[in-house]
Amino acid sequence: MTHRPTEEPVRQVRPHPVETTSRHGRPPEPADVDPAVLTALLRRHGWQRRGGAPGRYGRWTPPGPGGSGSGSGTSLLVPESRAFPDSDDLLGEALLALSRSGSPSARDVLVSLTVAGDEIHWWHDVPAGPAGAAPWVVEDRLRTAARRMLLAAALAARARAGYHGTRHRGSAAASLENVLVGSTTDNHLTAFVPVTGGRTLAVRLHQALYAAREAIDYRRATGGMDAFDTAVEAGVSHELTEALVALVRGTEGARIAVEWAPAAGVPEGCAPSAEPVEFSPGDLPVLREASVRYLSAEPSVPVRITGSVVRLRRSGPRGEGTVRLRVLAGADVPNVRVTLDEEAYRIAGHAHLVGLPVRVQGRLESRGGFRRLTGAHGVAPVQVDDAERDRLMKSLQENAGIAAFFEEACGGDACAADGEEGGDRGD
Numbered sequence: 001m002t003h004r005p006t007e008e009p010v011r012q013v014r015p016h017p018v019e020t021t022s023r024h025g026r027p028p029e030p031a032d033v034d035p036a037v038l039t040a041l042l043r044r045h046g047w048q049r050r051g052g053a054p055g056r057y058g059r060w061t062p063p064g065p066g067g068s069g070s071g072s073g074t075s076l077l078v079p080e081s082r083a084f085p086d087s088d089d090l091l092g093e094a095l096l097a098l099s100r101s102g103s104p105s106a107r108d109v110l111v112s113l114t115v116a117g118d119e120i121h122w123w124h125d126v127p128a129g130p131a132g133a134a135p136w137v138v139e140d141r142l143r144t145a146a147r148r149m150l151l152a153a154a155l156a157a158r159a160r161a162g163y164h165g166t167r168h169r170g171s172a173a174a175s176l177e178n179v180l181v182g183s184t185t186d187n188h189l190t191a192f193v194p195v196t197g198g199r200t201l202a203v204r205l206h207q208a209l210y211a212a213r214e215a216i217d218y219r220r221a222t223g224g225m226d227a228f229d230t231a232v233e234a235g236v237s238h239e240l241t242e243a244l245v246a247l248v249r250g251t252e253g254a255r256i257a258v259e260w261a262p263a264a265g266v267p268e269g270c271a272p273s274a275e276p277v278e279f280s281p282g283d284l285p286v287l288r289e290a291s292v293r294y295l296s297a298e299p300s301v302p303v304r305i306t307g308s309v310v311r312l313r314r315s316g317p318r319g320e321g322t323v324r325l326r327v328l329a330g331a332d333v334p335n336v337r338v339t340l341d342e343e344a345y346r347i348a349g350h351a352h353l354v355g356l357p358v359r360v361q362g363r364l365e366s367r368g369g370f371r372r373l374t375g376a377h378g379v380a381p382v383q384v385d386d387a388e389r390d391r392l393m394k395s396l397q398e399n400a401g402i403a404a405f406f407e408e409a410c411g412g413d414a415c416a417a418d419g420e421e422g423g424d425r426g427d
Helices: 035-044 087-100 104-115 136-158 169-174 195-222 226-234 238-248 281-297 342-354 386-400 402-410
Strands: 057-061 076-079 117-124 188-194 254-259 277-279 301-313 321-329 335-340 358-365 372-381
Touching: 035 057, 035 076, 035 087, 035 104, 076 087, 087 104, 104 117, 104 188, 117 136, 117 195, 117 238, 136 169, 136 188, 136 195, 136 238, 188 195, 195 226, 195 238, 195 254, 195 277, 195 281, 226 281, 238 254, 238 277, 238 281, 301 335, 301 342, 301 372, 321 342, 335 342, 335 358, 342 358, 342 372
Parallel strands: 335 372
Antiparallel strands: 057 076, 117 188, 117 254, 254 277, 301 321, 301 358, 321 335, 358 372
């Protein structure tokens, strides 16, 4: 086997959104690598087989000018199976050569082997700058749109809705912690989604992209938006259409493709190999129309929420007031704002003073992202044990110092003004 690895240091895959373990910085062990999986990944990432002993091993060269087979660049000998005694040696040498290669495709192959996940690819076509360089804003826009798309898919994996708002957003964002993303090269970005814990996200995105494409084509052919209503079941939403708008805007077109992990096989109901789904600037008016439609059509939701009072505000010592609750149970949102009558406001104030959460019923309004509860009634404190009460009080005091202000300003009366300038700003 001949290699000529370059002297350029290995580019580290940029983790997203948190740093990964050191294991991702070194090549996997030969014993952990299936030769058939390595071969499939090399082919997927543009490597070319240029000879080798049939039935034993193949000689692979990277994409681009360095892989022409003229003797320059990296060359790998990859066994076709473990049937021969030197298979592990060949695999070890191939993995070492990949780790020393400066080729982005070599890095992507190694990450796919280490993460054992599905790959999501984004491309967008933009005019090149001087000497083929792309402006900084182009890469930033691609990354931002890709992250918004992954978040939309994670939300759809938790619930089908035309508009998610703040619902499930915390758990959806947490599910992206193990997703790795590579550097942008030639207006192309790749995310590596682990099969364990992440395949549902990849499947949902795959199905939603095709459903969005079909709904756009239906709108153009018939003038109707009905297909976008049924596409919600496939994962299309306000969040996804906005992510597509962000991806396509300012470009000459964009493509997204989902490639399944060879070791895990193709998920049920998905095509084994599919062409990238393409979107063009001509799709933007329809996508924007669908985004507005989803935003306005999502209904309010009846809920019974238990939450701790973190902010109180009213204009005078009497009358109705506004309360912000940090939701503990009853809705998949972190905070809600509630307008209460005088009696209910007094109950919420006393519960806040003694460190008790309250329970309230109403309708979670879609306007504003499901942050407001309307028609509130049945406000009552919820009894908790002393340890939980101490934890809640400590959390509230660390959060904003509202409890101390409330007691100083009002004593035993529940006539609280807001503990901060700006009231409910930020809801």
